[in-house]
């Protein structure tokens with residue numbers, strides 16, 4: 039990866055709900071060369087489970103945003119998400135920092151982070167339905183709303199995008215992601 043001054047790239051992992059972003063990120067953080075995970079701030083109940091995130095109330099989120107804590111923030115699924123500026127400290131000496139972003143903020147992220155790679159994770163529609171239902175974090179109505187966003191395209195203008203199919207075994211997607219990132223490190 040073209041890390042400058044020992045600062046690793048930000049690697050955005052994006053794709054529809056249930057495609058396996060969090061699973062892929064966790065596996066890459068274990069098997070990838072010095073890949074680190076960025077913890078998000080989310081206005082989601084602390085007991086919702088899944089990824090490791092900092093749960094805050096809407097009032098707390100607004101205060102953090104007002105105080106300039108976030109490098110990037112957005113809304114989706116009726117929730118607010120923020121990436122603290124602390125991500126810069128995590129990039130120091132890292133092979134890369136993995137972060138789960140909305141497809142809607144990628145162009146902004148490319149400007150903010152500079153050295154920026156997108157892993158666009160895909161899976162067949164029937165696989166998405168099965169995985170989202172099995173995950174059990176959302177009720178049936180919320181699962182339907184999330185599936186409706188599945189076909190949202192990536193924005194035009196992204197410079198470094200790798201498409202990773204996670205329709206099969208997670209280990210296959212991990213290997214594909216590592217292979218995609220490898221030439222970037224040459």
Ligand SMILES: Nc1ncnc2c1ncn2[C@@H]1O[C@H](COP(=O)(O)OP(=O)(O)O)[C@@H](O)[C@H]1O
Pocket residue numbers: 053054055056057058059060061062088169170172173204205206207208209211
């Ligand atoms: N390749 C895979 N094969 C089988 N199950 C998977 C695979 N990838 C993810 N899952 C499962 O699918 C569900 C959704 O995955 P998750 O990582 O939460 O997706 P996302 O973060 O994109 O919403 C989880 O229950 C996870 O364990």
Ligand SMILES: O=P(O)(O)OC[C@H]1O[C@H](OP(=O)(O)OP(=O)(O)O)[C@H](O)[C@@H]1O
Pocket residue numbers: 052053054055056059113114115119138139140141142184187190
């Ligand atoms: O604009 P989109 O690309 O559709 O993304 C919408 C939201 O979905 C993901 O969040 P989250 O990880 O909370 O949801 P998920 O696990 O169901 O994908 C992603 O980080 C965005 O916050």
